[in-house]
Amino acid sequence: MKKIVSFILTVLISSFSIAQETMTFQAEIANKNGNKLSINSGRETIQKIEADAKGNFKATFAVKEGLYQLFDGVEYANLYLKNGYDLKMTMDATKFDETIAFSGKGSTENNFLANRTLEESKIDFQGMLELDAEGFKKASEELKAKQIASLEASKIDANLLDMLKKGTEANIGQLQQYYTMSLAKKKMNNVAAPNFDYENHKGGKTTLESLKGKYVYVDLWATWCGPCRAEIPSLKKMEAAFHGKNIEFVSVSVDAEKDHEKWKTFVTEKELGGVQLYAGKTVLSDFVKAFEVNSIPRFILIDPKGIVVDADAKRPSDPRLQEQLNKLLN
Known part of the structure; x- marks a missing residue:
């Protein structure tokens, strides 16, 4: 009897392990830009998904935990994926960023990313770059503090939280470098341009x-x-x-x-x-x-x-x- 129970447990554990080695991604897209989606890691496409007869998308695949981009042929959306997720996305492609919503396992992390994209689109980076040095320093510090506070108040996966905190630090650093470069460019203002x-x-x-x-x-x-x-x-x-x-x-x-x-x-x-x-x-x-x-x-x-x-x-x-x-x- 012990052997039979042991065998059944082994089968169940193996089945569970196999199930966790993949994830499922589904998408229902109104006014879609095409019949193909791709999930990319940088320049590498890790998964292509074609629409079914009803125009919906679904795929089960293995993935290395991390940040990815969903590309519909026209626009991108950020994704956080890992094996074990059962993620469903709905969206109207005519209002791409504004309508993305996720449900299922992994939705907390991906809804957070979608909202973060919307919030970042409202930031007047150009206006920040036109501030004087003191004004830029204050604005960049406030932006960093606001983004870190938002991350710490979230209930997202600890690994994603760590990635986004590091990403925030890096992005603010790049913005500061860009500001320094923009100051150097402005030194030519109000002087005679060299001939060409x-x-x-x-x-x-x-x-x-x-x-x-x-x-x-x-x-x-x-x-x-x-x-x-x-x-x-x-x-x-x-x-x-x-x-x-x-x-x-x-x-x-x-x-x-x-x-x-x-x-x-x-x-x-x-x-x-x-x-x-x-x-x-x-x-x-x-x-x-x-x-x-x-x-x-x-x-x-x-x-x-x-x-x-x-x-x-x-x-x-x-x-x-x-x-x-x-x-x-x-």
Whole structure:
């Protein structure tokens, strides 16, 4: 009898162990962007899920405990996954972040992440970066304290709590570094911009000196730069909105020499407007070095006298750029 009981217990324990080696993820998505979901860890896809006949998603798989991203082909959502979870997500893809909700085992952690994403979207990081040193220090300390307090008040998994605390520390540190960099960029404000002499897509060369008499909005970009390309539609709208005004929109490509023809083709095929220039061998010209350009896209606004208005100007997609230009040009 003991042997039979022992055998049954062994089977039950083994079955329980197997069940805990996987997790289940389900999703019901209204107005979905496609019939496929992927769960990613950085650039690696660890699970692909296809919609069933009813348009819903379900998969059972093994996972290493940790933070992941759910990608629907258009947008991302953060997930915390581990084996043993039985997680169900509902969402309306037209209001992606605002409607994500989880139920089932693991829902506490994932609802917390969803709410955290919404809260972070309300933070005016750009406004913080425009504060003076004392104001920025106070704002960043308050933000850190608020986020840590929210974590400590939560009832999330201890491992996730530890991950998010470390992540908060790292994010605040990166924000402080970015603020230091933004201060360095601003040192060019209100001084004369160095001249440049770059190849023009339409032929010949164009200098900054030749553009005096007009405001000049410079876009430093490259064909390989995703964030740069993402700004192109907004830049086109900006050019159209200020057509005929006293401003030139100047895009300067910093593509490598091997991509010179690629740049020329890209400009033509994408029908890029404004003044399209190529820095080429002069990419490290006095102009670029003076502004300490270490990342792109980078935008610079110069006045009709050649004086720098903003060495780290707003992106075309930022509504505040149009507000600024309206004040200057109207």
